[in-house]
Amino acid sequence: MRALLWCSIAAATALRLAVLLAGPDLDTDAYGHAMVGRFFLDTPADLRIHWVWLPLWHVVHAAVAAAGGALDHARLLNVALGVLSPLLLARLLRRSSGDEVLAVTSGALLALWPLGVGLGQSGQPEPLFQVLLLAALVAWEEDRPAATGLLLALAALCRYEAWVLLPVLLALALRRGGARRALAWGIPGLAVATWCLVHGQVTGEFLWFLRANREFAREASRALGFPWGPEPRFWVMALWYPLIRPSADLLVFAPLPFLGLLEAWRRRERHLPTSLLASGLALLLFLSYGWVQRLNLGLHRHFYALVPLYATLSALGLLALLRRFELLRRRERWLLPGVLLTFFLARTAPVARWNVDQHSRAFPSARAAAAVLRGASLTGRDRIVCDLSSTEQIGNLPWGLLVRRPAAALRPEEAARMAPGGRVFVVARPRDVEGLRGDAQVRYEDHEQVVLELLRPPAGW
Numbered sequence: 001m002r003a004l005l006w007c008s009i010a011a012a013t014a015l016r017l018a019v020l021l022a023g024p025d026l027d028t029d030a031y032g033h034a035m036v037g038r039f040f041l042d043t044p045a046d047l048r049i050h051w052v053w054l055p056l057w058h059v060v061h062a063a064v065a066a067a068g069g070a071l072d073h074a075r076l077l078n079v080a081l082g083v084l085s086p087l088l089l090a091r092l093l094r095r096s097s098g099d100e101v102l103a104v105t106s107g108a109l110l111a112l113w114p115l116g117v118g119l120g121q122s123g124q125p126e127p128l129f130q131v132l133l134l135a136a137l138v139a140w141e142e143d144r145p146a147a148t149g150l151l152l153a154l155a156a157l158c159r160y161e162a163w164v165l166l167p168v169l170l171a172l173a174l175r176r177g178g179a180r181r182a183l184a185w186g187i188p189g190l191a192v193a194t195w196c197l198v199h200g201q202v203t204g205e206f207l208w209f210l211r212a213n214r215e216f217a218r219e220a221s222r223a224l225g226f227p228w229g230p231e232p233r234f235w236v237m238a239l240w241y242p243l244i245r246p247s248a249d250l251l252v253f254a255p256l257p258f259l260g261l262l263e264a265w266r267r268r269e270r271h272l273p274t275s276l277l278a279s280g281l282a283l284l285l286f287l288s289y290g291w292v293q294r295l296n297l298g299l300h301r302h303f304y305a306l307v308p309l310y311a312t313l314s315a316l317g318l319l320a321l322l323r324r325f326e327l328l329r330r331r332e333r334w335l336l337p338g339v340l341l342t343f344f345l346a347r348t349a350p351v352a353r354w355n356v357d358q359h360s361r362a363f364p365s366a367r368a369a370a371a372v373l374r375g376a377s378l379t380g381r382d383r384i385v386c387d388l389s390s391t392e393q394i395g396n397l398p399w400g401l402l403v404r405r406p407a408a409a410l411r412p413e414e415a416a417r418m419a420p421g422g423r424v425f426v427v428a429r430p431r432d433v434e435g436l437r438g439d440a441q442v443r444y445e446d447h448e449q450v451v452l453e454l455l456r457p458p459a460g461w
Contacts, residue, residue, distance in 0.1 A: 001104045004337055008108035009086050011344060015352040016079045016121040023359035024367065024394045025071055027301075030123035031389045034071040037061020038399060047202045052213040054195070056157040057125035070396035071123045078127040082120040085127070086111040088134035089308050095141050096273035105315035105336065106308075112344050113307050114249045114351040115300065126304035129159040134308055137275045140172070145180055149187030156188045156195075161305055163192055164286040168278050214295050221294045237292045241284055245303045246310050253343060257310045259317030272312060280309030363390050365448040369427055370395025372444040372451050381422030385410060388449055391427050408432035412439060415454050424454040 025031065032051075039049045040062040050058060064073050090107035094100060110116070120127055136151035152169065155162035169185035200206035226232060236244070247254040264272050283305055290296040318339065369391045373384065378401060386392045387407045403418055407428030415424045415436070426433055426440070430450045433440075440452035 001100055004340065005086060005090055005104045005107045005111075008111040008340060008344075009083055012111040012116065012120070012348065013079060013083060015117050015348065016082060019117065019352060019355045019359055020072070020075050020079060020121040022356040023362045024390070025075060025123050026358060026362050027122055027124060028390075030071060030075075031393055033057055033125065034061050034065075034074065034123055034393050035389045037063075037074075038065045041065060041399070047199055050209075052209045052216065054157050054159065056154060057128060060128070061123075065399055068396075068398075071393040072396070074123045075121050078123070079121050081127045081131045082111070082116060084131050085134055085308065088131065088138055089312065092134065092138050092141060092273055092276065093312065095138075096276075101336070102312075102315055102319060105319060105340075106312040108340050109315050109343070110308055110311040112340065112348045113311055114347050115304060115307060117348055117352045118355045119301050119304055122301075124301060125158050126301050129155055129162070130304055130308065132158060133162070133165075133279070133305060137273065137279065140169070140184060140275050141273055145173070145182070145184040146187070148184040152184070152188040153191035156191050159305070161283050161286060161302075162188065164282050165279050166192070168275075168282045172275060172278065217296055218294050220297055224297075226298070232294065234292060237298065238288055240291055240298055241287045241303055241306065245300060246306075249347065250314070251347065253314065253347070256315075256317040256321075257313035259320060260313030260315065261317075263316050263320040264313065272316070276309060276312065280306060284309075363394060365446050366390040366394045368446070369444050369449055369451050370397075373397060373425060373427070376423075376425070376443070376453075379422060381419055382425070383419040383422060384425045384427065385415070385418075386427040387429065387432065388427055391449065406432075410436065412436060412454075426450075426452040426454070 033053065036049050036051070036053070036058045037060070039046075040055075040058050043049060044062075047055075060077070061071075061074055064070070064077070067073075086107035089110050090103040093103040093106055097103070132151050132155040136148050136155060139145075139147035139151060148169070152162060152165060156166075166185050166189050169188075173181040173184055196206045199208060205211070221232070228236060246257060250256065264277070287296065287302050287306075291298045296302060322335065322339075366388065369388075373391075373395050376382075378384075378398065380400070382401055383403050384397055384401050385403045385405050385407055386397060391397070392402070405414070407426055410426065410433075412435075415426075418424050425443070426436060427449060429448070430445060433450060433452055436452055436454065440454045442450060443453050444451040
């Protein structure tokens, strides 16, 4: 049975790598996280660079940048993390239920879940958060409260969803008893309190990031509208994460998680881990309430933390269906692999093909500009003024050569002092560099961006 899990993980990993190699990240927020990571190297004490985001993923990006990497290297890290999540889920279920078939099937469905193919190779923090959450639940079920608390503290510095899990762990700790289990919620509680206190010292407002996020989300909702039109719809928004989003991934398999929920209720004597169900329900309520109140944007990637629960319920529903008709017992060797192969071919592979197509056509201007800079044989004496984060990350432009100056405000005499004995390149929108064109060679230009190489000092330097 475990070979089935590893085959599913291998297939999903190959698809994620194919999407990654097809082209740059599609999500503009991923570029924002990568840039904050680079800024963190210069000003680690300035919390304002994190905006409304939490710092852990930016620390990861900073480490990637310090090692000479860029966004694509963080994407590769997320592909590696995607190997861990199914193994952690299988371990969690194996311990709690003793059902090896359920553990393997749940892990395999988590690996093959369509959302995981597209998001599992992105430079977003959701894959890391999913791993931290599952590792914390495994530690809790194995009665390691200190490890649970440390993992959940990291998760709480990665995504706000982890904050709602603190009362869940408190309730579970009170139910089990024992003072040592207070570490499971006390350590992450301390991490959250510290973040708020430090924020209060820097910004003058302990919860500034929550207020700013609310204001941003509501303004963005008014500007961007909703997937179905310009106005909100309460019931659609309320059912978005519980029903609509998972059904979009599963299509004909959509009844499975709800069959699994009924089966979980029926076989309470061999229940799923309480920590998985309680945390999943808390996350579901948190996300749904936030979407209805327009405190978040109802993004598909928010569902990523819920995929382990839905994969488990889907596996439980599938196995209950097969066992009810005694199909699994008679044809166990090929029936379950056949169902998973059908899921892979019907749902996972088509989503991967769509993502490969989208990534292969993403950011053509940034790719072309980055190729020009990579081919310029840059040396340590050269400098680059780059206004465009997409080009900086796609080209993995060396951090030490970058000059943080708005191109529109750059004056020729400033540029002359940037690179004594070297060259100065400017990457910006065409309208922002009109004052520099007279003394520069255009190395690349289209309607979105231009790459200039300043060739000689103008008269009067």
